[in-house]
Amino acid sequence: MTSLVNLPNDDTNCGWYAALPNPPEPRRLQGEQSADYAVIGAGFAGLSAARRLAEHYPQARILLVDAQRIAYGASGRNSGFVIDLPHKFALEHPDPRHKQRLLGLNRSAIDQLQGLIERHGIECQWSHAGKYQGAVGERGLAYLDHFRGLLDNLGEPYRVVERDELNGVLGTNHYSRAIFTPGCYLMQPAALVRGLGASLPENVEVLEESPISGLERDSAGNWLLQGNNGVIRTPKLLLGTSIFTREFGYLRNRLLPVMTFASWTRPLSDEEMSRTGIQADWGLTPADHAGTTVRMTQDRRLIIRNTYKHVPRYGSSVSETVRRKIQQDHRKAFLARYPQLADVAFTHTWGGTYAISRNFTNFFGEISEGVYASACDNGVGAAWGTISGRLLADLAVGAGSQQLDDIQSVTGMPSLNPPEPFLGLGVRTRIRWAAWNSRSEL
Template identity: 75%
Template sequence: MIALPNDDNSCGWYQALPPAAPATRLKGSQKADYAVLGAGFAGLAAARRLAELKPDARIVLVDAQRVAEGASGRNSGFVIDLPHKFALEHPDPVHKQKLLGLNRAAIAQLQGLVERHGIDCQWSAVGKYQGAVGERGIAFLEHFEHLMKDLGEPYHWVDKAELGRVLGTGFYRQAIFTPGCYLMQPAALVRGMAEHLPENVELLEQSPIRSLRREGGLWRLQGDEGEIQAPTLLLGASIFTREFGYLKNRLLPVMTFASWTRPLTDDELTRYGGELNWGLTPADHAGTTLRMTADRRILIRNSYKHVPKYGASVSEGMRSKIRADHRKAFLDRYPELAEVPFTHTWGGVYAISRNFTNFFGELEDGVYASACDNGVGAAWGTISGTLLAEMAVGADTQALRDIRQVTGMPSLNPPEPFLGLGVKSRIRLAKWQSRSEL
């Protein structure tokens, strides 16, 4: 039995979009040269690159949901060039430079698609702030400065007064600004890319795959009303890779949650007093992520949960508690906007590994996967999906060699119930340690 995403319709980014055109579903027997499972950042990039490399091939891209309903449309809208915070600790500077180059290649690719197809997704090169509230946060910022110096990347400190002019709040004590991050509306970006796929890619939505088996040299993906037969399969399904029997005990499903407001009125915007279109991530990784969107919405993200059953693990009681935590964080920062309501609270599930290692490569003959983005999916999904297509057709590029060198095998997890207990305890401990930064 394959467990499905089971996401609800609470995602603010998705609900802010116009209604989608009717979906094309998997029906009958479909034959393809390549099947791509998962239409998020990785799957879309893989299908596009396959179509470019093999213009005469038929590529079928299939997803259990509508495009942008899943994790790729549920993130906080950052496309970050710098390696993940844990990867920044890597002792080899060449390793970090390769990650940086891969992330920047992804950003360039996404920007090219946005410009070429006129995708309306609030795409903007505005950099990001990494903010600290108290002494604990300042200590993390000082360490981050050291890492930036080692990497040779530009940054500058932002004091409380300057930060307050941008953010419209005096809650933060200091920040470090880095210029290479892009902001966007993730659901709009993902949907826009799906609407402009090459002609030899067929997109099938709302078509969950219930089983996967190899028969006569072909992979057979069985859905509710049809199947796909293809000799080569690319998995861009992140955490759901384990549902097909791969990396089964190596991926941890974690959901991070966000809430946002309706767009501020002119009067509320005056009281807010800050700028539009910025993003702040916490110096302490378990702290609060904060966004002001280009269309005047304030977004708060600071809650993490272990979700072994994905969306089915989220109860209304859990959502209410998370929403209350978000409300406290919002009022701490913007008490003058106390009457502004939240309109949506949502979560998105992603895969992490205990050794913070991303998987990229061939799982078995004819099956390729990019799995475990460790929470930085927009850039990593884009570049890993692109290069997975190159691997599948036997290409040899410097970028492909680089990604092979910086990825590996996620470490094994302990068995249940020890795994669940350990993850929940670690999340609770991180929240308690970071309480001053929330």
């Protein structure tokens, strides 16, 4: 039997989740349950996988299990970008066909999400707003020039935006230049994830606050999912568990748990919007990947996201003292951009854990007999989770397609990590070094 050691332990201060109304009481795993398919993890990947399984087999019993409430975990904690363009590491891949496959998969995910939002009337601030990639100083401008060359090679549309024009949108002259790409969508992630959960087909049963603490096979070859107050028996198991995949014994020495942090303000008043000249509903990511992400939501909240931590025990790795220090760092970044809003405080500061791999490779496929996994989104979780979950369900039921061929061609095995304590020392050193080098962009 494989026993789970570390469960999700997210903080209670996620602004996105706090902005939602209280959900109905959860249904929890109780007693012995049998299912045709079980899916662990109700984030973007798990929700998409469960929905697709139900489309294939409307009469099947599908159980979707999560240790927390839907939208409380990582999928509801990102900065609200659904990104079509892969991050720069993927854009540097030497094979143009590889990059086109990634683009096609991400854009298919966006189409899938937009269709579900429209069909089910999901209120989540969904917006085809595009995305700015911004530079502050010479280091950022060098990265921006490199990004521009990658876009030229790929044949992707973009627009260079200079300081004065940026100031008219962002309400700050902090940035020297940005590149605007039109394919990104913005949203309220917790609202979207909860809406996706509430609109699942009838034959998908959701069990929340039901951590699975162990897996084993029975004599008939079924998988037994052991919970605190019950067990699920199923012949096929799909894992949409991201970094927690390693807790079930899979990819254990191949995934790196990283937490990134965000803070946001209350909604700005009409006077504050006018004072700064800021517009609503935009997103900016840093040209230097270790810099600061800034979002302005549709309901006028400013978000600052930076600071990365290696978190081997997930949320348990971050103390309240560390969180307060991170909020102070966010405040410095906020005031550097918006000194005229010094009287506007942060209302929430939160973190979210995701998985990266040392070779920037995503895992997708059958990981054990009857067990299928999509793990390691490398920071593009909303789009990648959505499309990989859908195609993981196709793989589990044997439904081939060109997209399934594409995702199998662009995924592989994350590289092995060095053993502890060398891994932790190396990751922490690299994060600190990146933050030091990128301090002008923070």
